[in-house]
Structures are given as C-alpha cells and as structure tokens.
Amino acid sequence: NAGVTQTPKFRVLKTGQSMTLLCAQDMNHEYMYWYRQDPGMGLRLIHYSVGEGTTAKGEVPDGYNVSRLKKQNFLLGLESAAPSQTSVYFCASRTEARVGEQFFGPGTRLTVL
Amino acid sequence: AQSVTQLGSHVSVSEGALVLLRCNYSSSVPPYLFWYVQYPNQGLQLLLKYTTGATLVKGINGFEAEFKKSETSFHLTKPSAHMSDAAEYFCAVSSNRDDKIIFGKGTRLHILP
Numbered sequence: 001n002a003g004v005t006q007t008p009k010f011r012v013l014k015t016g017q018s019m020t021l022l023c024a025q026d027m028n029h030e031y032m033y034w035y036r037q038d039p040g041m042g043l044r045l046i047h048y049s050v051g052e053g054t055t056a057k058g059e060v061p062d063g064y065n066v067s068r069l070k071k072q073n074f075l076l077g078l079e080s081a082a083p084s085q086t087s088v089y090f091c092a093s094r095t096e097a098r099v100g101e102q103f104f105g106p107g108t109r110l111t112v113l
Numbered sequence: 114a115q116s117v118t119q120l121g122s123h124v125s126v127s128e129g130a131l132v133l134l135r136c137n138y139s140s141s142v143p144p145y146l147f148w149y150v151q152y153p154n155q156g157l158q159l160l161l162k163y164t165t166g167a168t169l170v171k172g173i174n175g176f177e178a179e180f181k182k183s184e185t186s187f188h189l190t191k192p193s194a195h196m197s198d199a200a201e202y203f204c205a206v207s208s209n210r211d212d213k214i215i216f217g218k219g220t221r222l223h224i225l226p
Contacts, residue, residue: 004156031212040122042203042218043157050212058213090156099164100145100207100214104156 001026004105006091012111013081021076021108023091029103030096032074034058034066036087037107043090049074050096081112115140115206117217125223132176132191134220136204139185146187147205147214148178157203163187164209174198199224 007022023032030051035043045058047066055066063085065077074093078085088109092102120135138144145164149157161172168180174197178189187204201221207214 033213040218043216045213048213056212092156099209099211100147100162100205101159102157102214104158106156107154 004103006105006108010109017081018079023074025093029093031094033092034076035090038087083112086112115215117204117206119217119220123221126194127225129193132194134189136187138206142208145207148189149203151201194224196224
C-alpha cells in the first residue's frame with residue numbers, strides 16, 4: 001500500500017497563476033483533508049470531505065477550492081495564487097470509525113513569487 | 114469549541130534525559146486527545162491517542178501520555194531521550210461528534226548530545 005500520496009512535491013508559481021494539487025489514498029478512507037503548515041502556526045485546515053462528492057470549509061478556505069469526484073482522490077485548487085499562499089500543504093485521510101486518526105501524505109512545498 | 118495549547122515552541126533535553134512536552138486542552142464535550150510527530154521533511158504520524166478508558170496511554174517509540182481531566186492536560190513523556198526523537202510534536206483534540214481535529218502549534222524537540 002502506498003498510503004497517502006501527493007503530487008507534486010514542489011512547485012513554484014508566479015502571482016496570479018493557477019494550479020491543482022492532487023492527493024490520492026489507497027486505504028478506502030471516507031474522510032480526506034487538506035491542511036497548510038506555516039512556521040509557528042501549526043496545521044490549519046483548509047477544506048475537508050466526509051465522502052465522495054462532498055466537501056466542506058475548514059479554518060482557512062479563502063482562495064482555495066476542492067473537489068472529491070472519486071473516493072480515493074481529493075484535489076486542491078488555487079485559482080489565482082498569491083504570495084500569502086506560500087506554504088507546505090498536507091493531505092490526510094482517515095476511516096470514518098477512527099476519529100482523529102489521520103494518515104498524512106509527505107507534503108507539497110509551494111512557493112508563490 | 115475546542116482548542117489546544119502547547120507550552121513551549123522549542124524544548125531541549127540531553128540524550129538520556131526525561132522528555133516532557135506539555136499540552137493543555139479546552140473542550141465542552143468529552144475529548145479525544147492525540148499526539149502526532151513530524152520528522153524533518155515528512156508528514157505527521159500518529160504517536161498515541163486517548164479516547165476513553167485508561168488514562169495512561171502508551172504509544173510508539175517509548176512515549177506515553179496521561180489524560181488528567183481535572184487539569185485539562187495531556188502531557189507527553191519519555192523516560193530517556195534518544196537522538197532519533199528530535200522532531201516536531203503536535204498535540205491535538207477532537208471528539209466523537211467531530212469530523213475534524215484541532216492541532217496545537219507544535220513543539221520542536223531538540224536532543225543535545
């Protein structure tokens with residue numbers, strides 16, 4: 001099992017460009033999450049999904065959109081990137097039965113110039 | 114509403130010494146409590162969890178934590194630090210009603226030779 005994978009690992013964007021981050025999990029988990037990690041801020045939840053076809057806003061959703069068309073994939077989109085979106089992005093998933101027990105991907109380091 | 118406070122953004126201990134990382138929580142419902150560890154350039158991984166039952170919980174790599182309701186604390190300890198324990202540690206809170214988990218801002222543990 002690959003667990004949770006994220007594509008790409010690194011990316012540099014210019015202000016105003018768009019991009020999509022892909023998260024995939026092979027554990028048949030119902031719940032999936034997108035976080036951003038910034039120094040001194042811990043992890044902040046951007047969006048999450050409790051099942052295929054569903055999405056919900058987290059703590060810091062502005063400037064991001066998500067889609068969960070397939071159970072195993074959770075996409076995070078930046079329509080018009082801003083320097084404030086420079087961060088490390090983590091995807092996580094969990095099974096419905098195990099509250100709080102999330103499996104994390106390796107992260108995507110995004111720089112917006 | 115739930116929240117987590119981790120005391121000390123950086124903690125240094127000598128190799129072989131006791132590790133103590135402090136976490137206090139706030140929750141209006143019975144909490145589920147977690148410690149996650151993040152090694153450099155990796156995603157987070159679950160170290161241990163408390164849901165119900167025994168208040169002293171043991172995790173991987175010799176770590177343990179004790180849930181103290183009267184003190185609203187869930188401190189992480191390890192009797193003897195090893196160089197490989199150098200990482201960032203996150204305390205987190207959720208509940209059986211929650212789809213999400215709230216992370217603390219993290220404590221970076223440094224091990225001195």
